[in-house]
Amino acid sequence: MKGTLVNTATVIVGSGIGLWVGHRLPENIKRIVLQAMGLVTILLGIQMALKTESVLILIGSLVLGGITGELLKIEEALEKVGEYLRRRVKSESGNFVLGFVSASLLFCVGPMTIVGSLEDGMSGKADLLYIKSVLDGFASLILSSGLGIGVLFSFLTVLFFQGSLTLLGGQLQFLLRENIINEMSAAGGLLIVGIGLQLLEIKKIKVANLLPTLLYAVVLAYLKGYI
Numbered sequence: 001m002k003g004t005l006v007n008t009a010t011v012i013v014g015s016g017i018g019l020w021v022g023h024r025l026p027e028n029i030k031r032i033v034l035q036a037m038g039l040v041t042i043l044l045g046i047q048m049a050l051k052t053e054s055v056l057i058l059i060g061s062l063v064l065g066g067i068t069g070e071l072l073k074i075e076e077a078l079e080k081v082g083e084y085l086r087r088r089v090k091s092e093s094g095n096f097v098l099g100f101v102s103a104s105l106l107f108c109v110g111p112m113t114i115v116g117s118l119e120d121g122m123s124g125k126a127d128l129l130y131i132k133s134v135l136d137g138f139a140s141l142i143l144s145s146g147l148g149i150g151v152l153f154s155f156l157t158v159l160f161f162q163g164s165l166t167l168l169g170g171q172l173q174f175l176l177r178e179n180i181i182n183e184m185s186a187a188g189g190l191l192i193v194g195i196g197l198q199l200l201e202i203k204k205i206k207v208a209n210l211l212p213t214l215l216y217a218v219v220l221a222y223l224k225g226y227i
Helices: 002-022 027-049 055-072 074-088 096-108 111-123 127-147 154-167 178-199 212-224
Strands: none
Touching: 002 096, 002 111, 002 127, 002 154, 027 127, 027 178, 055 074, 055 178, 055 212, 074 096, 096 127, 096 154, 096 178, 111 127, 111 154, 111 178, 127 154, 178 212
């Protein structure tokens, strides 16, 4: 769990610094910073998406994942959590929920999250999570400076999600197969592109409702290995 704890701490520290800086920045500077982050996010997402070894698996995962997410109303549930946290801290930020949801997804859908957490759980080796911690720290700084305190509370998502993967490391070892990692990365990459489009205010996409895509990518990649 040490890697996850360090990652959680860097998100808190990065967000804290970003909030301190953000209060001192004019709105036009905040806007251009978020736009820059949106462009970089889309680039990273595209790079990840190109790792797919099967476009059919990617398409199937997205369609099945989207349908499942809509039926389960994952986006609404996550937004309710964000709204609950906003009320608890008495925040009047109009971007609280957007910041919480965007940061939570950005910090948790990448391959470094999966591989790093599993390695930490299986062998106690947390090097990958330490690298991710640095990246998330800088990302949380930038995001919180533009989106506000909602980004800070994404540490709860990081702690729960990564912590769960670490504790289940031994049972989830099969996820480290190269073909499964590639398909999860590709699916996660497209979700990250969706986050980037929202940061650029181009299109509102229910990215959280696409989260089951990651699960279907694992299942389809696993099945493909036996066909």
